């Protein structure tokens with residue numbers, strides 16, 4: 588068995604060698620990173636704007652849980668983002684169905700799946716966590732709960748997403764596109780192109796050294812009605828353990844669920860893996876189990892540990908993540924990948 592010391596060394600080397608432009612990430616596992624220094628990281632290019640909203644809370648010594656909820660509200664409400672929340676691409680029946688979950692520093696968690704008509708599923712997930720004895724509500728039950736809680740019903744299918752869906756119906760092929768997330772977030776390009784999937788996963792460490800995470804998505808575009816991905820599933824799309832760190836995922840959710848991906852990443856960090864090495868190993872499990880499938884899909888993991896060290900890894904090139912801390916509020920990092 589490889590010792591913890593050895594893992595630390597591997598993490599350090601990997602961190603030092605992975606560069607994006609002149610930035611390094613997967614920072615070394617020494618003790619130089621200050622705890623008590625807030626940081627927020629999130630998936631894809633649109634994570635920059637989401638992090639900025641979260642940062643307003645973190646920089647004022649706010650709680651990580653409030654930061655992640657507020658942060659992911661940005662893409663959820665963004666009409667120019669056809670992969671999360673309002674404006675998200677629908678399922679194959681033309682219905683926008685949303686998946687989201689949230690987890691705090693005490694191990695509390697809440698989740699909604701296949702929720703329709705509500706702009707901010709992450710906030711419904713938080714209410715599930717805080718106001719019910721349950722972890723997860725789905726479909727009509729989730730909507731009923733949201734309305735009881737005062738959320739307003741809204742048609743989430745925007746004209747551009749409806750147009751894209753009608754175009755898709757001409758061939759009706761379910762063929763998830765690799766790295767569509769960043770293409771879907773293209774204010775200049777809207778409306779009309781066909782895209783398949785997207786998600787924001789966010790992890791934050793606050794000034795008190797506590798961590799929370801959130802994950803929210805409209806899921807894979809043109810999925811079967813009723814399909815639920817990894818994003819609202821605690822342990823798959825998101826996991827936070829305040830002793831160790833947190834992880835989140837993006838990409839084809841079925842493969843993440845099969846491997847309980849985010850939980851795996853956190854458990855690997857518990858064993859001494861650095862965040863980037865833990866993400867890499869989780870990706871490798873997917874690849875080793877289904878090498879032929881893995882060639883054609885994207886899955887990316889993102890992790891943050893309690894020291895504020897972070898890392899990511901993906902099957903395919905093109906996964907990006909945004910990092911915001913005291914030094915730089917707009918870092919965008921290209922993740923290393925297997926291919």
Ligand code: SD4
Pocket residue numbers: 768784785786804805806807815816817818836837838839840841
């Ligand atoms: C899902 N994991 O529904 C989500 C989709 C996603 O980038 O993350 N796309 O399977």
